[in-house]
Amino acid sequence: MSVVGTALEQLLRLIYRRALKIAAFPEDERDSHYDLIRLSCCAAAEHIGQSPDEAAVTANDMVQFVRALVGIIELGGGSVQERSGDRPMPTRHFGSRENSTRRI
Incomplete structure (x- = not known):
């Protein structure tokens, strides 16, 4: 895998x-x-050269992404406290044979 x-x-x-962690809070x-x-x-974002206006848009986009992810976690069912933040996310290898479907 590349550095990026x-x-x-x-x-x-x-x-x-x-x-x-956020999903665990009320x-x-x-x-x-x-x-x-x-x-x-x-x-x-400002540190890497974005203008303050661009940085604000980037930051708001990130917050919206995290809010959506929290919503997805909540919809996933089960208790959020039972999940470990240290456990790695499942890895999917898109394009590999294990995830492909066979069409006839």
Whole structure:
């Protein structure tokens, strides 16, 4: 796997673990966590050269992504507390034979 692919995989795992933690909180306690994500993402985007306006859009997009992921986790059923944030996400190898369907 390329360095970029590895970095992307690690970033997605980090976001997934963060979403798991947020999903464990009651809804009325989640906004402060989304605000922290927004602030850190905005700062990071500005650090890599985005204008403040572009960085704000990037940060808002990230918060929307995390909110959607939290919603998906909640719809997944079961208790969020039973899931381990340290357990790796299942890996899918798209295009491999194990996930392909046979058409006749």
